[in-house]
Amino acid sequence: MSSQHSSKHGNMCCGLDQHYEDKVRPRIDLVDSLRALGIEKDLNLPAIAVIGDQSSGKSSVLEALSGVALPRGTGIVTRCPLVLKLKKVRDEDTWLGLLSFNDQHMELESPAEVENAVLDAQMKLAGQEGISHEMITLEIQSNDVPDLTLIDLPGIARVATGNQPKDIEKQIKDLIEKFIQKQETISLVVVPANIDIATTDAIQMATNVDPDGFRTLGVLTKPDLVDKGMEETVVKTVNNLVIPLKKGYMIVKCRGQQDINDKLSLAEALDKERMFFNASAHFRPLLEDGKATIPHLAEKLTNELVLNITNSLPQLQEELKMKLAKTTQDLKQLGDGVPLDKHEKNNFLIMKIHQYNDALEKVKRAEDDQKVSGKKVYTKIKKECDTWKMLLDKKTAKTSPVRLQQMTEVVDNMRAHRGKELPGVVDKTTFESLVWEHIDELEEPALKFLKDVRDIVLSSVNTIVDQHFERFPRLLREAEYPTEDFLEEEFQKAEEKVQSQFRMEKIIYCQDSLYIRQQGVVQQQPIVAQISDVQNIAWNLNAYLTITSDRLANQVPLIVLYHVDQYISRLQNEMYAINRRFDADDLLKEDAKVARKRKELKERSERLKNAGKLLSKFMRSEV
Ligand code: GDP
Numbered sequence: 001m002s003s004q005h006s007s008k009h010g011n012m013c014c015g016l017d018q019h020y021e022d023k024v025r026p027r028i029d030l031v032d033s034l035r036a037l038g039i040e041k042d043l044n045l046p047a048i049a050v051i052g053d054q055s056s057g058k059s060s061v062l063e064a065l066s067g068v069a070l071p072r073g074t075g076i077v078t079r080c081p082l083v084l085k086l087k088k089v090r091d092e093d094t095w096l097g098l099l100s101f102n103d104q105h106m107e108l109e110s111p112a113e114v115e116n117a118v119l120d121a122q123m124k125l126a127g128q129e130g131i132s133h134e135m136i137t138l139e140i141q142s143n144d145v146p147d148l149t150l151i152d153l154p155g156i157a158r159v160a161t162g163n164q165p166k167d168i169e170k171q172i173k174d175l176i177e178k179f180i181q182k183q184e185t186i187s188l189v190v191v192p193a194n195i196d197i198a199t200t201d202a203i204q205m206a207t208n209v210d211p212d213g214f215r216t217l218g219v220l221t222k223p224d225l226v227d228k229g230m231e232e233t234v235v236k237t238v239n240n241l242v243i244p245l246k247k248g249y250m251i252v253k254c255r256g257q258q259d260i261n262d263k264l265s266l267a268e269a270l271d272k273e274r275m276f277f278n279a280s281a282h283f284r285p286l287l288e289d290g291k292a293t294i295p296h297l298a299e300k301l302t303n304e305l306v307l308n309i310t311n312s313l314p315q316l317q318e319e320l321k322m323k324l325a326k327t328t329q330d331l332k333q334l335g336d337g338v339p340l341d342k343h344e345k346n347n348f349l350i351m352k353i354h355q356y357n358d359a360l361e362k363v364k365r366a367e368d369d370q371k372v373s374g375k376k377v378y379t380k381i382k383k384e385c386d387t388w389k390m391l392l393d394k395k396t397a398k399t400s401p402v403r404l405q406q407m408t409e410v411v412d413n414m415r416a417h418r419g420k421e422l423p424g425v426v427d428k429t430t431f432e433s434l435v436w437e438h439i440d441e442l443e444e445p446a447l448k449f450l451k452d453v454r455d456i457v458l459s460s461v462n463t464i465v466d467q468h469f470e471r472f473p474r475l476l477r478e479a480e481y482p483t484e485d486f487l488e489e490e491f492q493k494a495e496e497k498v499q500s501q502f503r504m505e506k507i508i509y510c511q512d513s514l515y516i517r518q519q520g521v522v523q524q525q526p527i528v529a530q531i532s533d534v535q536n537i538a539w540n541l542n543a544y545l546t547i548t549s550d551r552l553a554n555q556v557p558l559i560v561l562y563h564v565d566q567y568i569s570r571l572q573n574e575m576y577a578i579n580r581r582f583d584a585d586d587l588l589k590e591d592a593k594v595a596r597k598r599k600e601l602k603e604r605s606e607r608l609k610n611a612g613k614l615l616s617k618f619m620r621s622e623v
């Protein structure tokens with residue numbers, strides 16, 4: 001708090017002054033320097049935010065604390081968050097003002113310039129009537145101010161007037177909430193003493209986000225306007241007996257309209273305030289308890305802020321570390337920018353193409369670590385091949401009820417139309433039709449197997465393309481272009497081959513010795529069939545179908561794998577063609593968003609590093 005205040009009111013001894021220099025200033029300076037780095041874009045800093053309903057006396061309190069006239073008037077005067085940085089300096093003649101918003105800075109020479117400068121800045125940020133979340137920072141260095149940083153927020157408006165947006169109340173509440181929600185913010189809730197505190201929006205909003213009032217401090221204003229007979233209620237409120245807050249309440253009296261008309265100076269107003277509390281039998285005990293007057297409020301706020309900072313530092317340091325790690329990782333993922341030099345740029349492009357082709361090559365060789373939904377591409381294809389084999393086994397199963405039923409029907413049929421053949425001898429036509437029926441059932445699943453592999457390959461290749469070229473829209477487009485067309489062509493060829501394989505399977509063929517071997521195998525396995533004719537046909541059929549199944553279990557996947565190989569080789573060659581066909585400049589034009597993102601990340605990384613340095617230096621000086 002200010003020495004002007006303290007010397008006048010004698011409530012600060014030299015010991016406290018030393019405490020100031022040792023404990024208070026360094027902490028407030030630390031947070032101010034962090035804020036100056038713009039670190040609030042990345043994490044929250046300890047702060048005190050002033051909130052209250054319209055005309056509750058917020059500006060008056062801030063004025064009294066800062067000794068500077070702020071814009072006042074009717075309606076919504078504060079329309080952007082205003083960070084009021086008050087810095088106490090030793091030299092009694094110094095007064096320095098610095099107003100900043102966006103990237104603009106403006107020096108102010110006297111307190112009289114403040115009001116217009118702030119209004120000007122607000123106009124630029126929020127236009128004529130609206131409100132904005134952009135901050136205006138007003139730094140004041142003077143001997144008359146306490147060391148304190150406060151954020152003034154728009155007053156809560158009930159109804160929109162003039163050209164104000166209809167939802168102005170909601171907009172303002174959203175803005176206020178954004179600040180008071182943060183655990184690092186102390187809410188200074190300004191409430192006029194002459195109204196029922198429970199009905200104010202401000203106290204409701206504050207207790208909503210901080211029900212026990214751990215970080216809410218109530219400030220009652222306008223005690224001179226309290227009706228006779230109501231004083232005891234006000235005293236009870238200040239003594240924390242009405243709406244209890246862990247941080248409690250203070251009461252202050254600022255300049256009323258009449259005082260302003262009378263051109264009462266801020267310093268004179270402080271005297272008047274003290275006299276007022278002294279003269280009131282009701283309120284004097286509050287003054288004696290240190291719960292009344294602006295100087296006491298200043299002291300309390302400074303202490304609260306310092307406590308808040310001290311408590312926040314370890315967590316802040318932790319958060320900084322985490323954010324920096326994340327930013328570094330994000331930057332790495334984004335990769336370096338494209339070199340400007342023509343030769344280097346060409347090399348860069350070739351390197352990119354090599355990396356991409358290598359990734360494809362690894363898919364081909366089943367060495368890819370490219371985890372597409374958690375598995376290697378080849379592992380996934382392999383699984384499809386196994387599924388295909390399992391389906392063949394199932395369809396060929398010797399003892400399936402369908403098969404036995406089929407057999408029985410065939411035998412009945414043979415008996416009915418029996419010619420010269422001996423019993424149990426299968427005629428060629430019947431055997432063929434049984435085989436064909438079986439083969440026909442397999443064609444559709446075979447084509448589905450093809451399609452499933454095709455989908456796996458396409459999604460993997462697309463992922464690889466994205467991973468390598470996402471930053472370069474043109475290169476991405478050129479690389480993406482053939483992925484589907486080539487795949488279509490290769491799988492078309494694969495499909496034709498599979499279909500022709502199925503046509504070939506209509507020929508009943510197996511090399512003699514292989515067939516006899518297989519027959520030997522199946523005849524060792526008992527078949528549940530009563531009729532010997534059935535048994536005989538079943539043996540032959542099983543032997544033959546097992547051979548067909550084995551053939552298809554190998555042949556169909558072989559066709560697919562061959563064309564996947566062909567497909568990938570074509571993609572790789574195409575990349576070199578693209579490199580020859582287009583200019584590196586065009587291909588490597590980076591997506592504007594990516595370039596911007598990288599710039600942002602670099603800036604953030606710098607910020608976080610600098611903040612980290614500041615913080616560690618501070619922590620070291622503490623021990
Ligand atoms: P804001 O809208 O919350 O910023 O409120 P202001 O600070 O502009 O105050 C609204 C009106 O209340 C102004 O006319 C002030 O002069 C007046 N006012 C503020 N504090 C006091 C006080 O303690 N006593 C009296 N009588 N008037 C006050």
Ligand code: MG
Nearest residue numbers: 058059077078
């Ligand atoms: Mg105001």
